[in-house]
Amino acid sequence: MATLRDSLGDLVDDVDGLFLFAPSAAFYERFADVDVDLVVIADENGVGADAFVELPLDFDNVRDRIKFGVEGAMENDFAAEGDTVACTVAMFGDDIDADSLVRVRVDESMRSGIYDLFTDSRAEPGVIRDVFEVAIDLGKKGQKGKPVGALFVVGDAGKVMNKSRPLSYNPFEKSHVHVGDPIVNVMLKEFSRLDGAFVVSDSGKIVSAYRYLEPSAEGVDIPKGLGARHMAGGAITRDTNAIAIVLSESDGMVRAFKGGDLILEIDPEEY
Numbered sequence: 698m699a700t701l702r703d704s705l706g707d708l709v710d711d712v713d714g715l716f717l718f719a720p721s722a723a724f725y726e727r728f729a730d731v732d733v734d735l736v737v738i739a740d741e742n743g744v745g746a747d748a749f750v751e752l753p754l755d756f757d758n759v760r761d762r763i764k765f766g767v768e769g770a771m772e773n774d775f776a777a778e779g780d781t782v783a784c785t786v787a788m789f790g791d792d793i794d795a796d797s798l799v800r801v802r803v804d805e806s807m808r809s810g811i812y813d814l815f816t817d818s819r820a821e822p823g824v825i826r827d828v829f830e831v832a833i834d835l836g837k838k839g840q841k842g843k844p845v846g847a848l849f850v851v852g853d854a855g856k857v858m859n860k861s862r863p864l865s866y867n868p869f870e871k872s873h874v875h876v877g878d879p880i881v882n883v884m885l886k887e888f889s890r891l892d893g894a895f896v897v898s899d900s901g902k903i904v905s906a907y908r909y910l911e912p913s914a915e916g917v918d919i920p921k922g923l924g925a926r927h928m929a930g931g932a933i934t935r936d937t938n939a940i941a942i943v944l945s946e947s948d949g950m951v952r953a954f955k956g957g958d959l960i961l962e963i964d965p966e967e968y
C-alpha cells in the first residue's frame with residue numbers, strides 16, 4: 698500500500714530549487730543537506746541564507762507572494778527559465794513555517810512585474826512599501842468609515858510635477874514630511890478626502906497633494922471599468938518613470954501601475 702508520502706512525493710521530484718518563504722532558523726536548518734539550491738524569500742535574511750530575496754510586502758495572496766519570489770530569484774540568477782522549483786509557504790497563520798508546498802515551473806510568463814515594481818523603480822523599495830501600507834490602511838478604514846479613494850504617484854517627482862497642475866494650495870509646500878513618518882498616515886487620510894493625486898519623491902518626501910495629472914493617455918490600456926483616477930495613474934507611469942498606487946473608492950482595491958501597465962492588485966480587506 699502506498700503511503701501518502703509516496704503518493705505526494707512527486708511534488709518535489711526532480712526540482713531544481715527549493716524556495717523557503719519566511720522560514721524560521723530551525724526550519725531552514727532542516728534543509729542544510731538537501732541536494733537542491735535553497736532560496737530564502739523573506740522580509741529579512743534572519744537565517745543567513747546565501748541565496749536571499751527580500752520580500753518588501755507581506756503578500757497575503759500566495760500567488761502574488763510566489764510570483765514575487767520567482768521573479769526575484771530569476772533576477773538574482775538563483776533560478777532560470779525552465780527550472781522547476783518547490784515553494785514552502787504559510788497560508789494560514791504567521792507563527793508557522795509552512796503549511797503548503799507549491800510546485801512551480803519557472804518561465805517568463807511567471808514574470809508579472811511585481812518584483813520589478815519594488816526593486817527596479819526610481820523610488821526606493823522602502824518608500825514604495827510605505828506607500829502601499831498607507832493605501833492599504835486607508836482602504837481598510839476609509840475616511841470616518843466611508844470608502845475613500847486615493848492616488849499616489851511615487852518617484853520621478855520633478856517630471857510628474859511638470860505633467861500636472863495644482864487643484865488647490867499644496868499643504869506640503871514647505872514641509873519636510875516623508876511617507877513612513879508617524880504623522881503621515883493621519884495627514885494623508887485627512888487630505889485624501891479631496892481631489893487629485895499625491896506626488897512622492899524617490900526618497901519618500903511628500904512633494905504635493907491635490908495634483909491634477911495631465912499625462913498623455915494615448916496607447917494606455919487599463920482594464921475596462923476603471924475610471925479617470927486609474928487612467929491618470931496608469932498613464933503618468935508611461936509618461937514618466939514614476940509608479941502609481943491607486944486606492945479605488947468604488948471597489949476598495951489597491952492597484953499598482955508601472956510603465957502604463959497594471960502590475961498588482963491587492964484587496965486591503967485581506968491584509
Ligand SMILES: Nc1ncnc2c1ncn2[C@@H]1O[C@H](COP(=O)(O)OP(=O)(O)OP(=O)(O)O)[C@@H](O)[C@H]1O
Pocket residue numbers: 846847848891892893894908909910911923924925926927928929944945946947948
Ligand atoms: N487626471 C487626474 N489627476 C488626478 N486625480 C484625478 C484625475 N482624474 C480623476 N482624479 C481623481 O479621481 C477621482 C475619482 O474619479 P473617477 O471616479 O473617474 O475615477 P475612478 O478611476 O473610477 O476611481 P474610483 O474607483 O475611486 O471611483 C476624482 O474625484 C479625482 O479626485
Ligand SMILES: [Mn+2]
Pocket residue numbers: 924925947
Ligand atoms: Mn469612479
